Amino acid sequence: MANQHKLRVAVIGGGIGGLSFAVSLRKLCGSCVKIDIYETAHAFTEAGAGIGLWPRVWHTMEALGLADDLSAIATSSGFAGQGQQIELRKSDRTTHGGSALSVPSAVWTQLAGTRGFHRAVFLAVLNAHLPPNPSYTAHFHKRLVSYATSPSDPEATILTFADGSTAVCDLLVGCDGIRSAIRGTMYQSQPTSVDPIWSGSIAYRSLVPRKVLAKAYPEHPLLTKSLQVGLTSS
Ligand SMILES: Cc1cc2nc3c(=O)[nH]c(=O)nc-3n(C[C@H](O)[C@H](O)[C@H](O)COP(=O)(O)OP(=O)(O)OC[C@H]3O[C@@H](n4cnc5c(N)ncnc54)[C@H](O)[C@@H]3O)c2cc1C
Structure with a gap:
């Protein structure tokens, strides 16, 4: 099927959430959709040191076919139950x-069974399992500002970025973290603020x-x- 006939999925944010979603979508339907990930940073990066994956999350990683690659980079595997405390x-x-x-x-x-990882290395494994081109494209230096229904096609969504550029998608997935622009746009008509509160x-x-x-x-x-x-x- 030509790209233009595929469902166009836009993922905003290339953190653990966005990349996990893209890998899952690939697992579910192969190249049946066109995935575009828009990330405000210059690359897929993770700040911070470690992250622990609890057993239930690990089962999801196994289902996605990531277990071998993740086991190879785990900094610890199974704190308790192996004589550790x-x-x-x-x-x-x-x-x-x-x-x-x-x-x-x-x-x-x-x-x-909780496993530990360096965040950046964990993200690199997700990155390595993203779908191949042309069914998937990463766009860096792209900060989403807002989105709206396309005036010419009510089933399409127009994305507007901070650099003034726009893009179009059929399905928009917000993975843009705690200060989400997607959430801000979605709830902008709400009487109360949806901004995070300390x-x-x-x-x-x-x-x-x-x-x-x-x-x-x-x-x-x-x-x-x-x-x-x-x-x-x-
Ligand atoms: C101290 C600490 C310890 C934690 N420890 C654990 C743990 O051990 N185990 C665990 O499971 N969880 C842990 N968490 C929680 C976990 O880190 C988060 O739930 C997870 O990182 C959220 O991922 P995310 O992809 O949803 O968001 P984020 O990691 O925030 O990623 C959002 C991405 O979107 C991009 N972005 C943001 N706005 C835009 C925009 N407008 N346009 C385009 N891109 C945008 C950002 O640059 C970023 O790359 C911890 C959290 C903290 C703070």
Whole structure:
């Protein structure tokens, strides 16, 4: 079938959500659709260090045919159940000898089999499984501003980007993260704002070289146990 007769699917955002969707669509219907991914960045990239895939998500990855490639780059596979431990601690007790919080057995069951990945490497595996050209095209430096129904074809949607360019699709999929322009456009007629609101909680991460930690806190639990998860101190 020629490209112009295929369903034109536009995916806004090439993060974990957008690329997972594109890989899933390929698995479901091969080259029966034309997929265009529009990403505001210069490439498919992920900020941040690690991400954990819980067992149920892993089953989805298996179904998508990604298990072998992902297993090859996993930084850990199955924290619990293999003699390893996760401890939950209040952040202010991590270095002060406080005891770990008790973890309900249901949570342990979920944690068993959780796999860890470097975010950028994980995204690279998804990228490698995207459909081949010409049924799929990535467009970088494309920040969606808004969308609207095409005036000439009520079944088509016109996409408008920050650089003034436009594109057309039959199906629009918003994977553009927490400040989604898709959501903003979809709910623009709502009386109340749909912009994200700060809840009052902050999550932050940082990396400390193991050697530096060992020098400052030789007995730190991170050096003797598998994984410590810090919770808020209040
Ligand atoms: C500290 C922290 C730890 C986490 N740990 C885990 C974990 O261990 N396991 C887990 O499963 N989840 C975890 N999460 C959640 C997980 O990271 C997110 O759910 C996931 O990254 C969301 O992916 P996404 O593709 O929907 O959005 P994003 O990752 O935000 O991707 C959105 C993409 O869209 C692009 N974009 C944005 N706006 C536009 C636009 N207007 N036009 C075009 N492109 C646009 C962005 O550049 C980006 O590439 C964690 C989150 C945080 C903050």
